[in-house]
Amino acid sequence: MAGEDRRKVLFIDRDGVIVKERQVDSYEAIEYIPHVFEALREISRRTDYLLVMVSNQDGVGSTAFTYEGFAGPAERIFSTLRGEGIVFDEINIDLSLPEDGLPTRKPGTGMIDRYRSDRYDMAASFVIGDRVTDMMLASSMGCRGFLLNDDGIEVPPELEGIIALRTGSWLDVAAYLVDDGTLRHRTASVRRTTKETDISLSIDLDGTGEGRIATGIGFFDHMLDQVVRHSRMDAQGSVSGDLQVDEHHSVEDAALVLGEAVRKALGDKRGIERYGYEIVMMDDAVATAAIDFSGRPDLIWDAEFSYAYIGGFPTELIVHFFRSFSASAGCNLYISATKGGNSHHTAEAIFKAFARAMRKAVRRIPGDARVSSTKGVL
Numbered sequence: 001m002a003g004e005d006r007r008k009v010l011f012i013d014r015d016g017v018i019v020k021e022r023q024v025d026s027y028e029a030i031e032y033i034p035h036v037f038e039a040l041r042e043i044s045r046r047t048d049y050l051l052v053m054v055s056n057q058d059g060v061g062s063t064a065f066t067y068e069g070f071a072g073p074a075e076r077i078f079s080t081l082r083g084e085g086i087v088f089d090e091i092n093i094d095l096s097l098p099e100d101g102l103p104t105r106k107p108g109t110g111m112i113d114r115y116r117s118d119r120y121d122m123a124a125s126f127v128i129g130d131r132v133t134d135m136m137l138a139s140s141m142g143c144r145g146f147l148l149n150d151d152g153i154e155v156p157p158e159l160e161g162i163i164a165l166r167t168g169s170w171l172d173v174a175a176y177l178v179d180d181g182t183l184r185h186r187t188a189s190v191r192r193t194t195k196e197t198d199i200s201l202s203i204d205l206d207g208t209g210e211g212r213i214a215t216g217i218g219f220f221d222h223m224l225d226q227v228v229r230h231s232r233m234d235a236q237g238s239v240s241g242d243l244q245v246d247e248h249h250s251v252e253d254a255a256l257v258l259g260e261a262v263r264k265a266l267g268d269k270r271g272i273e274r275y276g277y278e279i280v281m282m283d284d285a286v287a288t289a290a291i292d293f294s295g296r297p298d299l300i301w302d303a304e305f306s307y308a309y310i311g312g313f314p315t316e317l318i319v320h321f322f323r324s325f326s327a328s329a330g331c332n333l334y335i336s337a338t339k340g341g342n343s344h345h346t347a348e349a350i351f352k353a354f355a356r357a358m359r360k361a362v363r364r365i366p367g368d369a370r371v372s373s374t375k376g377v378l
Helices: 036-046 067-083 132-141 170-178 218-231 248-266 316-329 343-361
Strands: 009-012 050-056 090-094 126-129 144-148 163-167 187-193 197-204 211-214 234-241 275-282 285-292 298-302 332-337
Touching: 009 132, 036 050, 036 170, 126 132, 132 144, 144 170, 163 170, 187 248, 197 248, 211 218, 218 248, 218 343, 234 248, 248 316, 275 343, 285 343, 298 316, 316 332, 316 343, 332 343
Parallel strands: 009 050, 009 126, 050 090, 126 144, 144 163, 211 234, 298 332
Antiparallel strands: 187 197, 197 234, 275 285, 285 332
8 A cells, every 4th residue: 555554464263262162151151261361462562463353153143142142251351351451453253153154254254355455464464263264264365374273183285384383372473473582481391310210390381280290209299289280380290219218309309300490491581570479378377488580599498397297298308399499490489387287288388389489480571571680690
């Protein structure tokens, strides 16, 4: 268009992309895709793409999917997005069924044909969807596509060249569009093998708290489950240790490997909060944790347990776990707990407080690539 820049567009599906794939016919059915707000905020703030919704909603108006059941949750979704600073230039929703064969139903282009004009740059635009039909729509529009699906769906060979990125994460999409690698998932894998233990661990600091680290020690597994869930990192790991001796080597080396994985995933620590703090109450126990990813290991410990064992697990190994983690992760760590409570409650409150403090400390500040230190390095 003479004298004006042609606009670039992101055509974005809703179900499976903004919210989890299901019939969203109630407020309770709304469940957002991880990192969608973070990613779209950065895209909206740091690029000039127009955001255009393109969604099929099968059979709205039927007894199985009433218009009232659709409209309220739909408005809630878009009002939530607006509240996060994410504004769609246009919302296109097709309510037909597949058998209706309407051109407005994806991969038909009927809802967005008007964008094929000299006002818009389709070659620099993208369709973001979770299905092959979304990539077919991209092809028909002269766009490229982001296939937001890591379930291994088969894509016809003729569409492979259309897909700019195939991923299960919005952070990867944002990193691509903003051209900022610091937005990508922070992951690390560590393998440690000694005469006493054999440990493998993979983590994703930008996960959703899924996965498990299996050690063969029931109570310790339960505590590590708390770390994964409350830190919201994803983790998959196994620990094979000399349990015929005792639990010491398995607990110590698991802490060393976890600390090393966190340190590797953080990289140069640009843009992270660095500090985290949390208080957790569990019935008769209260625990406090503070963490600083300073690069300098130190542990301040102010906790006692009412009993020397929780089941068959020695409580003295808990302080050893955190001392080993601090040494390997390169962090200052402070942990305290009230005296005299149930030992299981005390331990669980400590692990939860630690995990939630770490979650705050590793959080990235969007768009900030600075190191949180006047030294310029952590």
